[in-house]
Amino acid sequence: MKQLLFPNNIQFWYETLRSMSHIAYGGADFGEVVSTAARITESDYDSWYTEWFATAGRVSAEAEKALAAGHRVSARDGFLRASNYYRSAEFFLHGKDCDPRHDHAYDRSVECFKAAAALYTHPRIEPVLIPYENTTLPGYLYRGDDSGTPRPTLIMHNGFDGTAEELHFFGAMAAVERGYTVLAFDGPGMPGPRHHQGLVFRPDWENVITPVIDFLETIPEVDNSRIALLGLSMGGVLAPRAAAFEHRLAAVIAVDGLYDLGQTSVRNIPGDREEAERLLRADSAPELDAAIDQIMAKDPIARWALNHGMYVMGVDTPPRLQRLLPRLHPRRRDRRADPVPHPCLRRRGGHVLPGPARAALRPPHLPQDPHALHRRGRRRRPLPPRRHASRQCPHLRLARRHPRQHPPLTLTHPTAPHPAGHRREHPSVLRDPPKRRLR
Incomplete structure (x- = not known):
């Protein structure tokens, strides 16, 4: 995609595009994003922070005024945008010697999001604390209504640098609109636990997801037999890892499905x-x-x-x-795990990231082009996307963006319990296309 802003700095363009992508669910306004970007000096990280922080402060102040005047919807929308702008402001401040502006902007982002969440009537968005070891993990529980009806449930977490609040725009609201109960949370290494509890990433992610599912099983609006896990970015490594051990999951989604972060x-x-x-x-x-x-x-x-x-x-x-x-790397586990026993959807984004970052998405034994030609007799045809996925990772099926070929993911789960140590068989929801004879 052509860099419409910051033509000489892909970092600044990518993070600007990230904010634009949240427009659909109220996380940004196009005019506010473009006007903020226009004030930023390209490749100047202090300028990036200053201008985004100023925009966030102006929008949050307007939201406060709207709330004081009784305009709850306008206030909610303003707080949502301010939350995302504060997140964008602190993005390039991350480091081992943490800049104090980082903590302040992050805390303001969370405060604005919680203010917006309190103003929602549908869905209900409730900040929660999930028991984890000797502390808690912060998250947000999205309920479609107050009926207490059990619904299929989606657990969502981010990856290397995203927040639980940002997941509102990345799919949490979209899932609620489609009838799901949603739990978006920050795990160890993610912003909430890293800022306030000093918790860092751990590779054995099943030890994070297990207490999250324990918590969900106490919620009336959760159908315990239809719980799916979605991991974004580096979460596309962590979520399948957790699913290999946690058999209470009915499905797992990796966006993007990283194969080897070590690469x-x-x-x-x-x-x-x-x-x-x-x-x-x-x-x-x-x-x-x-x-x-x-x-x-x-x-x-x-x-x-x-x-x-x-x-x-x-x-x-x-x-x-x-x-x-x-x-x-999936082959470097500290203990043996079976292949992921659940239906698994692996999504890959467009070529926005630089090539080396995209390389981690692809197993090294496969051709560079997913449509690479393969030989059948004397003729060559493009490799069908799903068959390429099967060779790529037999237990992770790749569903590409082709709505006529791929039905919506349905969370099916057998009702019979399985003995400890035995793998449960789940019906596949992503099947290979029918074979065609060559003429």
Whole structure:
């Protein structure tokens, strides 16, 4: 897609486009986004913070005035937009030595979102605290009505840098409109627990999802036999991992479905992957330290990713961060798991991110182009999208954006209990297309 704003800075353009994408569910106004972007000095991170923070402050002040005058809908809409603008303001401030502006803008984003949530009459949006180990995880429970009727339920969490509040625009409202109960939450390493409890990411995500499902099973509006899990961005690694162990889930959705996050951690290290991982495991590797310093000096995307990664992973140097990321490869588990026993929908976005970031979405043994030609006898035809997915990851079926071929995901779940240690069989909702004979 052509960069309509910030033509020389893909980071700024991508985050601007991110805000624009929230317009559909009230998270932004096109005029406010464009006018804010026009005031920002390209590649100046202080300017980015200053202008987005100013827009957020103006919009939230207008919302306060509307609420005081009794205009609840206008106030709700203003608080929603302000919440997203505050989130955008603090985005590039993440780092191991956390900028105090980061905490303040994040807290304002949460405050504005909770103010908006309190003004909703349909759906009901209730801030919740989910018991987790010796503390709690923050989230929002979306109920379609007050009837107490059990409904199919969607658990949603973000990934490397998104918030639970942003999930309102990323699918929570859309799911409620379609009859789901929704729980959007922040897990360890995500903004709420990282800011206020110091919790960092952990690879064994099933130990996060299990207490979340325990909490949901106490909610009358939740149909315990139809609970699905959706993970966004790096959550596309974490959600399938959790689903491999947590058999109470009826389905799992990975958006994007990352195959190997470790690939991004070694792509700029000299040598092949085996040599790169050897350097990462070494107690001392001066050449690795020098390579990472060079990357951070010349690549602003890598610099932001490493600084943010150190913050959310709880490490103090880039090499230590690089050592952690390969642990998220699906074959590097600390204990054995069966393939995901649930219907699984894996979605891939468009080519907005730079190529190296997209590479993590694809298993290395597959061709670069998902429509790559394959041989059948003497003739070649494009590889059907779903068959490509089956080869790509047999237990994760890829559903591409083709509405005539792919029916809506239906959460089906057998009613009979399964013995401990035995895998439950779920009917597949994403099937391969019928084979066609070559003429």
